[in-house]
Amino acid sequence: MTQAAQNPELARLPEFEKAVLRVRDLSLWYGETQALKEISLDVPERKITALIGPSGCGKSTLLRCINRMHDLIDGVRVSGQLLFHERSIFDPDVDVFALRRRIGMVFQKSNPFPKSIYENVAYGCRIHGLGKRAELDEIVERSLVGAGLWDEVKDRLRESALGLSGGQQQRLCIARAIAVEPEVILLDEPCSALDPIATQKIEELMRELVDRYTIVIVTHNMQQAARCSDYTAFMYLGRVIEFGETGELFVKPRVRATEDYIRGKFG
Amino acid sequence: MISLTAGALAANLLLVGGLVALVAANGLGHFWQKDIAALALADGTTALGEIVDREVDTDEQGQPRERLRVAVGNRDLGGSDYRWIDSTQIAAETHPADAAVLERDEWGKFYGYPVAVRRGDRIVADGPVAVWDALPELVRAKRVERAEKIAALRDGIRDLNREIEQRRREGQDVADEQARYEEAARALSAREAELVADELVMRTSDGREVSLPVAHVVRAVRANALGTGGKLSLYFSRLGEFLGGDPRESNTEGGIFPAIFGTVLMVMLTSLAVAPFGVLTALYLREYARQGLFVRCVRIAVNSLAGVPSIVFGVFGLGFFVYLVGGSIDSLFFADKLPTPTFGTGGILWASLTLALLTVPVVVVATEEGLAAVPRVVREGSLALGATKLETLWRVVLPAALPGVLTGLILAMARAAGEVAPLMIVGMVKLAPSLPLDGEFPFLHLERKFMHLGFHIYDVGFQSPNVEAVRPLVFATALLLILVVLSTNLTAILLRNHLRQKYAGSAI
Numbered sequence: 137m138t139q140a141a142q143n144p145e146l147a148r149l150p151e152f153e154k155a156v157l158r159v160r161d162l163s164l165w166y167g168e169t170q171a172l173k174e175i176s177l178d179v180p181e182r183k184i185t186a187l188i189g190p191s192g193c194g195k196s197t198l199l200r201c202i203n204r205m206h207d208l209i210d211g212v213r214v215s216g217q218l219l220f221h222e223r224s225i226f227d228p229d230v231d232v233f234a235l236r237r238r239i240g241m242v243f244q245k246s247n248p249f250p251k252s253i254y255e256n257v258a259y260g261c262r263i264h265g266l267g268k269r270a271e272l273d274e275i276v277e278r279s280l281v282g283a284g285l286w287d288e289v290k291d292r293l294r295e296s297a298l299g300l301s302g303g304q305q306q307r308l309c310i311a312r313a314i315a316v317e318p319e320v321i322l323l324d325e326p327c328s329a330l331d332p333i334a335t336q337k338i339e340e341l342m343r344e345l346v347d348r349y350t351i352v353i354v355t356h357n358m359q360q361a362a363r364c365s366d367y368t369a370f371m372y373l374g375r376v377i378e379f380g381e382t383g384e385l386f387v388k389p390r391v392r393a394t395e396d397y398i399r400g401k402f403g
Numbered sequence: 404m405i406s407l408t409a410g411a412l413a414a415n416l417l418l419v420g421g422l423v424a425l426v427a428a429n430g431l432g433h434f435w436q437k438d439i440a441a442l443a444l445a446d447g448t449t450a451l452g453e454i455v456d457r458e459v460d461t462d463e464q465g466q467p468r469e470r471l472r473v474a475v476g477n478r479d480l481g482g483s484d485y486r487w488i489d490s491t492q493i494a495a496e497t498h499p500a501d502a503a504v505l506e507r508d509e510w511g512k513f514y515g516y517p518v519a520v521r522r523g524d525r526i527v528a529d530g531p532v533a534v535w536d537a538l539p540e541l542v543r544a545k546r547v548e549r550a551e552k553i554a555a556l557r558d559g560i561r562d563l564n565r566e567i568e569q570r571r572r573e574g575q576d577v578a579d580e581q582a583r584y585e586e587a588a589r590a591l592s593a594r595e596a597e598l599v600a601d602e603l604v605m606r607t608s609d610g611r612e613v614s615l616p617v618a619h620v621v622r623a624v625r626a627n628a629l630g631t632g633g634k635l636s637l638y639f640s641r642l643g644e645f646l647g648g649d650p651r652e653s654n655t656e657g658g659i660f661p662a663i664f665g666t667v668l669m670v671m672l673t674s675l676a677v678a679p680f681g682v683l684t685a686l687y688l689r690e691y692a693r694q695g696l697f698v699r700c701v702r703i704a705v706n707s708l709a710g711v712p713s714i715v716f717g718v719f720g721l722g723f724f725v726y727l728v729g730g731s732i733d734s735l736f737f738a739d740k741l742p743t744p745t746f747g748t749g750g751i752l753w754a755s756l757t758l759a760l761l762t763v764p765v766v767v768v769a770t771e772e773g774l775a776a777v778p779r780v781v782r783e784g785s786l787a788l789g790a791t792k793l794e795t796l797w798r799v800v801l802p803a804a805l806p807g808v809l810t811g812l813i814l815a816m817a818r819a820a821g822e823v824a825p826l827m828i829v830g831m832v833k834l835a836p837s838l839p840l841d842g843e844f845p846f847l848h849l850e851r852k853f854m855h856l857g858f859h860i861y862d863v864g865f866q867s868p869n870v871e872a873v874r875p876l877v878f879a880t881a882l883l884l885i886l887v888v889l890s891t892n893l894t895a896i897l898l899r900n901h902l903r904q905k906y907a908g909s910a911i
Binding site: 203205208233234235236237240241243244245247248249250251259260262263264309312313316 | 802
């Protein structure tokens with residue numbers, strides 16, 4: 137590991153992609169511990185960007201920064217910029233609740249609310265006052281169809297969401313996220329608790345969703361990143377070591393550490 | 404280890420089961436009509452009554468002897484309701500068919516033989532057969548007469564009295580009303596004289612003839628002529644009176660409905676007060692307050708509140724709610740009635756609030772636990788959708804913690820229903836003139852005093868002149884208190900289970 141500082145050349149997005157999110161020199165401290173170190177990264181629109189790296193490298197922290205979930209933790213300090221449509225999300229006058237509506241998030245552990253399936257999906261719309269009663273039914277159906285769950289649950293929308301299987305719950309969380317029509321969906325290791333079949337379903341779902349949404353996914357699973365992402369960022373010790381088109385990064389990484397990691401030499 | 408733990412459980416179950424069984428056996432037997440025994444004694448006298456107990460002990464020479472406890476009633480004639488009679492003293496025991504037991508408004512039961520029904524000097528029914536033909540209908544008619552006609556006259560007089568009072572205070576002339584009042588009073592006393600005109604002549608076991616107004620008889624029972632069916636229907640009729648009737652004879656007879664009603668209403672008011680109070684406190688402690696030394700101290704203080712003797716809460720309730728708050732309300736809103744206090748004296752509202760204070764730690768602790776059990780990821784899920792903290796709390800966290808909140812509420816209700824000591828100084832009374840809920844505006848009278856089963860047990864069991872006679876009643880009341888506590892809890896538990904089912908499979 138010789139690359140102490142990040143080489144900007146290694147994190148450049150091709151000219152033909154439009155960046156929705158631009159991270160510029162982002163650093164983040166938990167108290168005295170620095171978790172992110174001067175990260176710069178562009179997230180392309182309507183593409184899947186995967187964040188990979190060993191545990192503790194800061195990939196989840198970076199992801200949670202994007203919709204300001206780090207606000208919830210006491211003693212967090214950030215410096216640098218995170219631009220969403222060229223506007224800093226750290227600006228004091230940014231409406232964080234509106235921001236989170238536009239940048240949805242799905243967590244590692246599925247977290248349906250203890251409500252009915254219908255109410256889970258309708259939750260975000262109710263919070264933001266989107267959609268009237270009749271439209272809500274349509275939104276719920278559209279979101280569940282979008283998450284590939286409709287056929288499995290259409291007859292039991294009024295039943296508790298906690299009765300669903302793990303994979304179904306995770307897809308419900310995706311449906312919940314897309315019900316409020318976000319632009320970006322952040323996925324934080326969404327498949328880590330799922331069996332291979334459920335994982336495959338989520339991956340297929342991502343490929344469908346990317347036609348309409350920008351997706352950022354954190355994953356431990358390099359095959360998953362290789363299979364379904366368009367761009368991949370390799371992070372290590374709070375820095376982005378290398379960022380590039382997924383095929384290129386996995387086939388001929390430009391940095392030694394990346395190569396070591398994807399060949400399984402550490403991590 | 405298994406046997407030890409299982410043994411502890413078994414001992415617990417045995418204790419609880421034994422307690423309920425003992426209370427039930429002693430209490431429920433009270434309403435069953437036993438045969439009336441006529442005992443001819445060795446010294447030539449006789450006794451008439453129900454044999455309620457047999458006891459074996461030793462006499463002065465150390466020989467075993469059997470003694471019978473006989474309920475002989477006739478307190479107005481002979482003094483005590485019970486007699487202890489040695490079984491060796493009994494020459495003969497018979498069960499005469501026309502022996503009767505009368506339940507009366509006053510003086511307890513009367514045992515004897517019916518002789519005649521008289522109206523003035525005129526004999527209406529002569530001899531046992533004629534009496535039994537006429538008596539039941541007559542008793543019923545008198546009851547109806549009193550419950551409807553005379554009660555209506557009394558109400559009229561009461562209203563008239565109020566009107567006179569009102570006009571007098573306003574300085575108006577009251578002569579007209581006074582005349583109406585006197586006329587009504589005359590009508591009432593005529594009615595009352597008419598009511599007691601019919602007299603029942605009874606012969607006691609020692610041959611005396613006693614006459615008593617039929618209107619004072621609640622129930623006349625020819626016990627020995629009753630079959631099992633008759634006794635059963637009598638049993639349920641008495642049980643119904645116990646559950647639904649008003650008390651008589653300074654609570655030692657009649658029903659305990661006002662006490663049941665008071666207890667249930669007080670528990671409901673208490674939970675209405677304690678639920679928002681406790682839940683909001685817990686929400687602040689768990690969700691908003693910065694966890695630190697201060698919050699830890701507050702939490703310890705709240706928990707220790709649960710250990711403060713309840714009478715202390717009673718004294719606080721008297722000083723704060725009754726005198727300070729109640730007194731202020733009186734001087735602000737009911738100044739015209741002073742010096743008679745309205746809210747400035749004990750009442751069901753102050754009693755409920757005192758109990759709410761007493762039970763709030765239970766709700767706070769249970770709610771905090773319920774809130775703590777809602778996983779962080781669920782809250783984050785809501786926040787990540789753009790919900791504010793308040794929306795997250797209100798729509799996700801609190802519903803998920805609801806079973807925990809209800810558990811706390813159930814425990815609080817159980818505690819409130821069983822608490823007696825603090826209530827004795829903040830509004831509970833031996834005999835309340837009216838229920839705190841009735842048809843008169845504003846229907847719920849929070850300032851009224853009320854009766855309570857727990858105090859009723861104490862009052863009947865230890866404050867009545869005839870402790871022996873009322874013991875079964877004490878057990879029956881205790882059983883009822885247990886049932887009231889159980890059923891309020893059961894309702895709350897069913898509600899909680901319904902909620903849990905709604906969020907099925909939930910660990911939270």
